[in-house]
Structure formats: structure tokens, C-alpha cells
Amino acid sequence: MVVVSAAVILHEGRVLMTQRPAKTHLAGKWEFPGGKVEKGEDPKDTVVRECLEECGIRIAVDDILEVTFHSYPEKDVLLLFWECALVEGEVQHLGVADHQWIHPSAVSELDLPPADAPLAAKLAARFPR
Secondary structure, eight states: OEEEEEEEEEETTEEEEEEOOTTSTTTTOEEOSEEEOOTTOOHHHHHHHHHHHHHOOEEEEEEEEEEEEEEOSSOEEEEEEEEEEEEEOOOOOSSOSEEEEEOGGGGGGSOOOGGGHHHHHHHHHHSOO
16 A cells, blocks of 8 residues: 655645646546655655655644545555645646646646545535535
């Protein structure tokens, strides 16, 4: 099983979504920025590292927002979604194909990986338009 840590970065009423690059698992899908937790790494440190490596931004991690499990044909994934705040930087495409800041209730309208759907529904309920 792969453990993934992802950032739900709320900034000025919008949430950051990033698009997976070509030739990767789930290429083209929109997701919350983050990545695989390395052996011995604290999941909070993972999400900070991944946001810096993939997007060039510094974030502050608050609390766990959602935990989901999904079984893909090629692997099982446990996702830890963290509520985060943007601390510094402008989003760059260092390890992502694209990005957008959208209203949290609109996340479910994107082409998401199946594992992100429960959180998208939770955000829509928490932040109605």
C-alpha cells in the first residue's frame, strides 16, 4: 500500500488544484498537490516537501481534513488530506502540468482521481456557493 499526503490549500476563498503531468499514473487528472510519503517521513513533512518540489510554494500544515482509501488495479492508496495555508510563493509548474485556484464547491466538477471524490463532496457541503 502507498501512503499519499495531499494539501488542501485554502487561500482567499479558493482551493489549489494541480493537474497530473503526462506519462504519470492518472495523467491529466486534477488533484490536490502532494505525493508519496517516503519511508520514515512524517506525512506533514511530506506535504510541505511535495508542495515546494512540485509547485515552488511554502505552506503551513494545520489539521487532517480527510482520510480515504482507494484500490486501483495497480496499487492500493491511503490518502491523507491536510488543511493547509499558503505561506509564501507563486505556484510554478515544477512537477505539475497546470494549476488553478477554484471555489471549493467546484472541485467535484473537475476530472478527479476516484480517491479524491469523497473530499470533493465534503468541500462542496462545507463551502456552498
